[in-house]
Amino acid sequence: MKKRLLALALALGLTVSLAACSGGAGTASTPAPETAAPETAAPETAAAESDVAYVQDKGTLVVGMTDFAPMDYKDESGAWIGFDADMAKAFAADLGVEVEFLEINWDNKLMELEAKGIDCVWNGMTLTDEVKSGASTSEPYCNNGQVVVLPADKAEDYQSVESLSGLNFAVENGSAGAEQLDALGLSYVAKQTQADALLEVASGASDACVIDLLMAGAMIGEGTSYPELTYTVQLNSEEYGVAFRKGSDLTDAFNAFWKEACDAGTVLETATAYGVQESIIEK
Numbered sequence: 001m002k003k004r005l006l007a008l009a010l011a012l013g014l015t016v017s018l019a020a021c022s023g024g025a026g027t028a029s030t031p032a033p034e035t036a037a038p039e040t041a042a043p044e045t046a047a048a049e050s051d052v053a054y055v056q057d058k059g060t061l062v063v064g065m066t067d068f069a070p071m072d073y074k075d076e077s078g079a080w081i082g083f084d085a086d087m088a089k090a091f092a093a094d095l096g097v098e099v100e101f102l103e104i105n106w107d108n109k110l111m112e113l114e115a116k117g118i119d120c121v122w123n124g125m126t127l128t129d130e131v132k133s134g135a136s137t138s139e140p141y142c143n144n145g146q147v148v149v150l151p152a153d154k155a156e157d158y159q160s161v162e163s164l165s166g167l168n169f170a171v172e173n174g175s176a177g178a179e180q181l182d183a184l185g186l187s188y189v190a191k192q193t194q195a196d197a198l199l200e201v202a203s204g205a206s207d208a209c210v211i212d213l214l215m216a217g218a219m220i221g222e223g224t225s226y227p228e229l230t231y232t233v234q235l236n237s238e239e240y241g242v243a244f245r246k247g248s249d250l251t252d253a254f255n256a257f258w259k260e261a262c263d264a265g266t267v268l269e270t271a272t273a274y275g276v277q278e279s280i281i282e283k
Contacts, residue, residue, distance in 0.1 A: 051248040052095065055119055061092040064104040064118035066172075066193045070218040070274040071124040072101070083274040088122050090266065094257045105192070107174030110134040113245055120250065121243040124212055126176035131243055136251045140239035141258060141267075143279045146177045147216050147231040149201060150208040155230050158208070164233065167207040170200035177210035180235040195219075202226050210235065214276055239281070259283045 055061050063085075065072045071084040080101045092099035104112050109121045113135055126144065127137055150158060150167075158164060161184065169188035171177045177197075181188050189206060191197045194215055200206040213234065220229040244250045261267045262283040271277040 051119065051245060051250040052253055055095060055097055055250065058097075060098050060100045061088070061095060061120070062100045062102055062118045063088045063123075064102055064109055064112050064121045065123035066103055066106055067195050068124055068193065068212070068215060069195070070214065070276055083271055083276050084122050084124060086270050086273075087261070087267070090261065090270075091254060091257050095253065105174075106172055109174070109243070113243060116245075119244070120254075124214060124240050125243060126212075126238045127241040128176060128179065128238075131241075134246075135243035136246050136248045137244070138242040138251055138254050138258070139283070140241050141281050141283075142214070142240040142276065143237070143281060144240055145213040145237050146180045146210050146235040147213050148208050148210055148233045148235065149198065149216055149220060149229055149231045151201070152228055152230040154207075155232050158232050161233055161235070164208070170197040170206035170209040172197055172211070176236075176238060177212070181210055184235075198226065198229075201229060214279060218275060 065080075065084070067073055068082075070082055072080060072082045073085075075081050085101065088101075089099050102118055104118065104121075106123075109125075110131070112118045113121060121131075121135070124142070124144065125131065127140060131137060148158065148164065158167070164184070164186060167186070169181055169186060170191050171181055171188045172194045173190035173192065175194065177194070178188070178190065188210075189200070191200060194209075194211045197206075197209040198211060198215075198219060201209045213231075216231045218224065220226045220231065242254055244254070258267070267280060268277060268282075271280045
């Protein structure tokens with residue numbers, strides 16, 4: 001009997017001892033300082049979400065664009081020049097990085113931006129509702145409009161919107177010009193760029209095209225690449241801006257850069273070199 005009581009007492013003592021050890025280990029395994037560790041990593045996470053930091057870290061600002069004189073086009077050596085191209089180079093230098101120009105399918109510009117195939121869309125881009133809802137956009141920097149271009153010897157017959165029905169149009173796919181033709185219910189063939197649409201008319205493949213007013217001013221009429229073409233009807237008035245990813249801090253960086261470039265006279269000087277000074281929106 002005494003032996004059984006002794007064994008029971010020893011068993012109870014062992015149970016109490018194990019419970020005490022277990023409680024001590026549980027307390028030691030969840031110290032407060034280690035639980036709070038994620039808070040110390042927050043600044044690094046915020047930095048990783050900065051597009052300015054992202055661009056500076058990789059050393060390049062990738063600009064999505066198309067061949068669109070006088071905003072973006074190649075010189076005889078194959079280098080990209082134009083009002084937008086030159087200002088993009090200046091913005092990249094302001095960020096301390098190199099600029100890289102990437103020709104894109106204009107209809108996919110917002111997808112390219114979101115997927116980080118490019119860092120901005122900067123190519124005489126109209127600030128449409130679609131663009132403003134799908135990206136973070138800069139303050140407008142240039143006025144523009146969509147105009148109907150056709151052979152000068154036929155211009156007299158097409159001086160109003162009502163007179164345009166029956167014409168076969170060419171227009172850049174996904175462009176503001178395409179939106180205007182859609183709104184009017186006019187049929188068209190979609191081309192890769194505005195330059196391609198213009199060539200359609202020059203070659204006689206299409207009766208007319210709709211392109212940006214700024215491009216028309218630089219590319220058609222006496223003393224230009226297409227002296228036999230002219231424009232008649234202006235379909236709308238619009239503004240150009242630059243698109244960045246949603247929530248991107250590059251937007252504020254651009255707006256600050258543009259204001260400084262306007263104050264310094266750089267914007268007007270560059271615009272004058274490409275003949276678009278009358279369309280610039282001064283800051």
